[in-house]
Amino acid sequence: MTTPLSSIALVTFGSFIGSVSSLGFKAGSKRLERNLRSLYTNWPLAAGVAGYLLSSVFFILGLKSGELSILFPMVSSGYIWTMIWARVFFHEPFTRGKFAGLALILVGCVLLGLGTRQPG
Amino acid sequence: MAILSDLLDASPTKTVAITTTPPPPDSVILDKVSVTASTTGQKRRSLLMILLFTLLSSAAQVLLKFGTVQLKLHPSLLGLLTNFPLIGGMALYGIGAALMVVALRHGELSVLYPLISLSYVWVAILSVAVFGEVMNPFKIGGICAIMAGVGVLGLGAHK
Numbered sequence: 001m002t003t004p005l006s007s008i009a010l011v012t013f014g015s016f017i018g019s020v021s022s023l024g025f026k027a028g029s030k031r032l033e034r035n036l037r038s039l040y041t042n043w044p045l046a047a048g049v050a051g052y053l054l055s056s057v058f059f060i061l062g063l064k065s066g067e068l069s070i071l072f073p074m075v076s077s078g079y080i081w082t083m084i085w086a087r088v089f090f091h092e093p094f095t096r097g098k099f100a101g102l103a104l105i106l107v108g109c110v111l112l113g114l115g116t117r118q119p120g
Numbered sequence: 121m122a123i124l125s126d127l128l129d130a131s132p133t134k135t136v137a138i139t140t141t142p143p144p145p146d147s148v149i150l151d152k153v154s155v156t157a158s159t160t161g162q163k164r165r166s167l168l169m170i171l172l173f174t175l176l177s178s179a180a181q182v183l184l185k186f187g188t189v190q191l192k193l194h195p196s197l198l199g200l201l202t203n204f205p206l207i208g209g210m211a212l213y214g215i216g217a218a219l220m221v222v223a224l225r226h227g228e229l230s231v232l233y234p235l236i237s238l239s240y241v242w243v244a245i246l247s248v249a250v251f252g253e254v255m256n257p258f259k260i261g262g263i264c265a266i267m268a269g270v271g272v273l274g275l276g277a278h279k
Contacts (some may be wrong), residue, residue: 025217029224045221052217056184056210064188069247069259072181073240076266097272104269105237108262115258 003116007066008074014058015078017051023085024048070116076105162226169223170235176216178242182250183209237270 028045032038039045062071080102086092187206191199200206224232240263247253 025221026224029221032221032225048221049214049217052213053210056213060184060188060206063185064192067247067253068181068185068251069244069253069255072243072247073237073263073266076237076240076269079237101269101271101273104265104272106269108265108267108269111258111262111265113262115256115262 003066003070007062007064007071008113008116010058010062011071011074012077014055014062015075016081017058018055018075019078019081019085021048021051021055022082023089024051026086026090067116070112073112074109077109079105159226166223166226166232167235169219170232171238173216173219173223174236174239174242176212176219177236178239178246180209180212180216181239181243182246183212185247185251235270235273237266240266 024044024046025048028042028048031042031044059071059075083094083098083102087094183205187203187209190203190205193199194203220232220236244255244259244263248255
């Protein structure tokens, strides 16, 4: 079984949506208190959950044809977006360590892409 | 790795607390120390919750993959509604998301969120064990590079 490019495209698009929805989770988590009202009036959290579900739809569509051991790690391409959102919206600084970590994750994704062409 | 450095962070604050106990004006410092001590505890709890999240989400991936196989066999609305692996996978996803929200309260998004990549190891093991997918040097190298990236991200956050 090999993994078609269309599956990889679906999963990477899903992970982009996932990175946007993680913004909702972070913003929503700050509003969370120990009462139910803070849960159901929490629109950033609701948006985050909706985005998360939407991203999983793309993920499922991608999974239909392709290997789980390739497609699931490909989700990590979303962390590149997450770092940009975190900087823009929560003012979390870019550091050399973060860049190095993300570079390694990217290298990993490329290697996985090469791994789909080679039969085990 | 991040847990280790958390422990290292916590130890100096404890020694400060012991040395500053006798003089009364230092009670202000003690208050500050207790605040930082509780936040490192909360950070550690966040890390543990993220670890649990990786286990839940890996199980969810396997269920979802099962679900897509079943969806191919029964491609109808009824088939979708009775697709229990798919529904179960989504449910685990939901539980995991709830855990993540609580975990994200204490800690940087850019650190905790990539920690989720730990699940790649669990998924790699499960996809070989459950679906008989074959590993090759590229795949193993790719997963290792992603893991190394996660480690570097975790270390960078404490500087």
